[in-house]
Amino acid sequence: MRYIPNSPEERAEMLREIGCPTIEHLFRPIPEKFRLKEPLRLPPARSEVEVMAFFRELAARNAAATEYAVFLGAGAYHHFIPSVVEALISRAEFSTVYTPYQPEIAQGTLQALFEYQTLICQITGMEVANASLYDGSTAVAEAVLMAERVTRRREILVARSVHPHYREVIATYTRALDVPLRLLDYDPETGSVDLNAVAPSTETAALVVQSPNFFGVIEDIAALAERAHDVGALLIVAITEPISLGLLRPPGELGADIVVGEGQSFGIPLSFGGPYLGIFATRERFVRQMPGRIIGQAFDRHGRRGFVMTLATREQYIRREKATSNICTSQELCAIMAAIYLSTMGPRGLRELAEQNAQKAAYLAREIARQSGFQLRFSGSHFNEFVVQSEQPVALVLERLCERKILGGLPLEPYYPELRGCFLVCVTEMIPRSTMETYVRVLSEL
Amino acid sequence: MATYPEDCLYTREHEWIRVEDDVGVIGITDYAQEALGDIVYVELPSVGDHFSQGEPFGNVESVKAVSELYMPVSGEIVAINEDLAESPQLVNEDPYGDGWMVKIALSDPTELETLMSASEYEEYVKEEREK
Numbered sequence: 001m002r003y004i005p006n007s008p009e010e011r012a013e014m015l016r017e018i019g020c021p022t023i024e025h026l027f028r029p030i031p032e033k034f035r036l037k038e039p040l041r042l043p044p045a046r047s048e049v050e051v052m053a054f055f056r057e058l059a060a061r062n063a064a065a066t067e068y069a070v071f072l073g074a075g076a077y078h079h080f081i082p083s084v085v086e087a088l089i090s091r092a093e094f095s096t097v098y099t100p101y102q103p104e105i106a107q108g109t110l111q112a113l114f115e116y117q118t119l120i121c122q123i124t125g126m127e128v129a130n131a132s133l134y135d136g137s138t139a140v141a142e143a144v145l146m147a148e149r150v151t152r153r154r155e156i157l158v159a160r161s162v163h164p165h166y167r168e169v170i171a172t173y174t175r176a177l178d179v180p181l182r183l184l185d186y187d188p189e190t191g192s193v194d195l196n197a198v199a200p201s202t203e204t205a206a207l208v209v210q211s212p213n214f215f216g217v218i219e220d221i222a223a224l225a226e227r228a229h230d231v232g233a234l235l236i237v238a239i240t241e242p243i244s245l246g247l248l249r250p251p252g253e254l255g256a257d258i259v260v261g262e263g264q265s266f267g268i269p270l271s272f273g274g275p276y277l278g279i280f281a282t283r284e285r286f287v288r289q290m291p292g293r294i295i296g297q298a299f300d301r302h303g304r305r306g307f308v309m310t311l312a313t314r315e316q317y318i319r320r321e322k323a324t325s326n327i328c329t330s331q332e333l334c335a336i337m338a339a340i341y342l343s344t345m346g347p348r349g350l351r352e353l354a355e356q357n358a359q360k361a362a363y364l365a366r367e368i369a370r371q372s373g374f375q376l377r378f379s380g381s382h383f384n385e386f387v388v389q390s391e392q393p394v395a396l397v398l399e400r401l402c403e404r405k406i407l408g409g410l411p412l413e414p415y416y417p418e419l420r421g422c423f424l425v426c427v428t429e430m431i432p433r434s435t436m437e438t439y440v441r442v443l444s445e446l
Numbered sequence: 447m448a449t450y451p452e453d454c455l456y457t458r459e460h461e462w463i464r465v466e467d468d469v470g471v472i473g474i475t476d477y478a479q480e481a482l483g484d485i486v487y488v489e490l491p492s493v494g495d496h497f498s499q500g501e502p503f504g505n506v507e508s509v510k511a512v513s514e515l516y517m518p519v520s521g522e523i524v525a526i527n528e529d530l531a532e533s534p535q536l537v538n539e540d541p542y543g544d545g546w547m548v549k550i551a552l553s554d555p556t557e558l559e560t561l562m563s564a565s566e567y568e569e570y571v572k573e574e575r576e577k
Contacts (some may be wrong), residue, residue: 097571104562278530288487288489288507313508313509313510313512314512318511318512319511319512322512322514
């Protein structure tokens with residue numbers, strides 16, 4: 001079936017109306033050499049049965065998380081998603097709606113987003129959260145720009161233990177601006193930010209760290225906040241694995257000024273990298289410099305509770321080039337998925353889940369470190385990820401694991417040339433003990 | 447009907463300035479506050495900041511829009527109206543009095559000659575309204 005919505009007669013009529021002899025005539029402004037003079041070289045049309053079979057065959061070549069044991073983390077985590085999340089999010093009231101510009105017809109969506117913001121404030125320990133951004137990496141880049149607006153300073157210090165992709169996005173966002181980016185090294189023993197290397201100045205707008213960091217190591221947020229605040233800079237804390245907040249003290253209680261992160265772990269499938277969810281929370285006094293949109297609670301003239309978009313006057317569709325950010329939307333459906341997930345888990349459920357992740361990771365780390373030729377690279381405390389150093393080539397180790405349908409980890413050398421022989425391992429609640437035993441056995445046989 | 451006190455000078459961007467001993471008090475005009483509607487937030491610079499004539503020094507946010515504030519003259523900020531943080535509606539209620547925004551030490555008083563008098567501004571507003 002060809003999706004051409006008009007008939008030859010209608011096309012002729014349209015051409016007559018605009019006074020154009022042929023369709024070819026319309027394309028004259030395009031230089032000859034760029035014009036296609038033959039039909040597209042496409043295979044002949046196939047039946048629906050054939051097309052389905054073709055794509056099924058392609059899909060089968062993927063290594064799906066349902067078939068492999070996933071020990072990959074590094075910003076995308078394989079967690080269990082309770083069925084209630086998909087059941088509720090599939091309701092047309094959520095899945096088909098457009099941006100809630102008209103509060104009179106969008107109370108359900110607005111309330112769900114308001115609840116999402118409330119949940120994010122509770123788990124991060126912050127005062128205000130927006131209705132979400134695209135993903136963790138754009139959220140941290142937006143946080144950098146916001147810190148510059150708040151402090152009216154330029155320099156940004158970024159820990160090397162922040163996710164390498166997040167650092168790339170920060171660099172992309174700031175490339176055309178006058179923003180000196182300085183990298184902070186990690187302590188080669190512990191894997192956490194080397195506090196001795198942290199020397200912000202009165203030129204520094206913000207210090208950007210991640211916790212647990214890219215190596216899975218938990219950072220000393222309170223000490224870093226003190227360093228930043230001593231010179232009037234802000235502390236931005238990025239989180240790629242927010243399940244950790246079930247166990248760790250919220251960054252807001254430890255002095256973070258902006259908390260950003262990836263919300264994929266909250267009920268959103270891996271989906272080959274997206275759509276994900278950008279979490280963004282800060283202090284109330286910075287709310288007018290915060291990017292994105294906020295859903296507020298209000299009361300109508302009869303005193304009944306309702307919800308509306310608020311502070312929208314600072315968004316780009318109203319304020320053009322003077323807006324706080326180019327972002328003019330939110331990752332609405334994913335934010336609602338996260339709200340459903342967090343409501344389902346509850347504070348106790350999230351804590352139990354976080355404990356399970358931490359305990360399983362601790363178990364596997366201990367067992368791997370017992371194998372000859374393998375050791376843990378860093379001594380710092382970790383949550384559900386840790387770095388293993390291998391005497392054998394990493395590619396060989398991962399190949400052997402893959403033969404047993406185990407995606408064993410992420411090689412770190414491409415991101416950190418000095419970490420040759422190292423790979424990052426993540427353990428979530430999806431990994432049964434028997435799989436961890438298989439993992440260790442494969443290593444012991446190398 | 448909007449009012450324009452005789453002791454102020456006015457800009458085309460609808461700020462007013464009242465000068466006494468080389469210190470100018472600055473705010474937005476009655477016409478501006480009326481056009482903006484209910485003001486919910488005023489973002490002001492810090493004491494000690496320097497601005498040139500025509501440079502944006504802050505912004506005023508109403509339920510409809512966020513608008514820039516432009517400096518009528520060059521100089522250094524010597525005071526800001528702290529009350530506006532808690533009570534931005536003062537700008538609506540008393541634009542030439544309690545709704546003032548900043549005080550500035552003028553660096554070049556001759557710049558005042560480029561501003562409009564009350565009667566000139568009134569004429570300018572009439573033209574603006576007719577547009």
